[in-house]
Amino acid sequence: MSHAFDDQMILPGLGDSLGLNLREPPRSTHEHGVFFSAPSIDLDGYDRIVLCMSGGKDSIASLLHLLDEGVDPAAIELWHHDVDGREGSTLMDWPFMADYNRKLAQSFDLPLYFSWLEGGFEGEMCKENAHGRPHKVETPEGLITLERDTRRSKPGTRLKFPQVSASLQTRWCSSALKIDVGRRALNNQSRFDGKRVLFVTGERREESSNRAKYNQMEPHACDRRAGLKARHVDAWRPVLHWSEEQVWDALERYGVTAPVPYRLGWGRSSCMKCIFNDPTIWATLRHHFPGSLDAIAAYEQRFGTTIHRKKIPIKDLSRQAEPMAIQDAEALDQAMRTEYTLPVRSEPGAWGLPKGAYSRSGCGPS
Ligand code: SF4
Incomplete structure (x- = not known):
């Protein structure tokens, strides 16, 4: 498009x-210098390009x-x-x-x-x-x-x-x-x-x-x-x-392996415990990473306010949906480790679309 x-x-x-x-x-x-649409610009005119x-x-x-x-x-x-x-x-x-x-x-x-x-x-x-x-x-x-x-x-x-x-x-x-x-x-x-x-x-x-x-x-x-x-x-x-x-096409052309959250089934890669997470994501975190919601639940108690806008405590929210099944064992093993040990780039022919591609599950803006 x-x-x-x-x-x-x-x-x-x-x-x-x-x-x-x-x-x-x-x-x-x-x-x-304000353009609603500027898909192509003169990139040679910059001394430095900072990419977030x-x-x-x-x-x-x-x-x-x-x-x-x-x-x-x-x-x-x-x-x-x-x-x-x-x-x-x-x-x-x-x-x-x-x-x-x-x-x-x-x-x-x-x-x-x-x-x-x-x-x-x-x-x-x-x-x-x-x-x-x-x-x-x-x-x-x-x-x-x-x-x-x-x-x-x-x-x-x-x-x-x-x-x-x-x-x-x-x-x-x-x-x-x-x-x-x-x-x-x-x-x-x-x-x-x-x-x-x-x-x-x-x-x-x-x-x-x-x-x-x-x-x-x-x-x-x-x-x-x-x-x-x-x-x-x-x-x-x-x-x-x-x-x-277009985004996935670009990653495939450069052989950039899909980042772990998409491999787990998330539709977006934002904070693991993003405030935009839906009940399916909270259920998946509770199921696959036991204890991962405890600290948030403790703060909800302390503050008397929930992470969810509708005042539903995080643990209750996580019981409102079924957890996603995660088939990608490598990504699951990587998820809670601080050292990233999986390949960042795929060998030619080995690139695959992750489970979370085109999924609406997960989270919102970062
Ligand atoms: S909105 Fe952004 S910063 Fe806030 S929890 Fe979500 S990903 Fe993290």
Whole structure:
């Protein structure tokens, strides 16, 4: 399906059903660098291309598209935001995710820089009358710690899970653990000053009605092209218009083995215990990884609020569906290990579509 078809047929229809006008690009401000549709751009015009690599199929497809477009790999660096931080929490994410990203980057011979909010998801959720904790950012010169400016913010309290919502205030995990971390990493590295930087992320319109409305290209929030630092930062979503079929085709062409969550049957690769998980996923976690829901259940008791928006306790939610059968024994064995030992790339002819491909089961935005 071409992006033109998306823009002319699918999106307007989607907009009608949502009461939105998507028949025209929302803003026709090309002179300001905002494009609703920008499937192809001049990639030679950038000094640095920063690609946010979650370890899921869409960010991998974004990387493969850059390579397909002939980008010099020397211009690309991968960034991965560790959702659980590096201070010992294991509450939310897949144990192998950090190492998987490391091995993925190695297989393409690309640098990978981790960054995270100190204490991760759990630390932020347990914030009680306290300021936000520092951000940690790996850079070519080493790890930097970015303290918070306590003069500009008041102490805050969370003591509850983020909730499923399009609003990033309510669904605070995406903003606190990923978006803010990425922004501070861009704002606090002088190597980007006076440079043209392309910031690449892997959202797709098909994923949600909210993402269907995203601009494909726009100045990034950290853009300071007219400022003292002369830092030009464009945000580009190269696979925004892609179908899921195009994504799997790209992974197959490059022999990138489907990441573990899809092999287990998940339709998306996000946090293992993502707030968007449906009862089938919670049931699958309870069944195949006994005890994996205990810490969340304990926080539900402590906070008096549930991870699920409808106030259904996690253990009850996990009993509302049958667990998925998992046939991929290798992926099942890998799932709870921190060291990633499976092949990242498949031998020619050995690539296979995973069980979770084209499945709606699982989870939502990351
Ligand atoms: S994957 Fe889910 S739980 Fe994790 S940060 Fe994104 S929305 Fe939050």
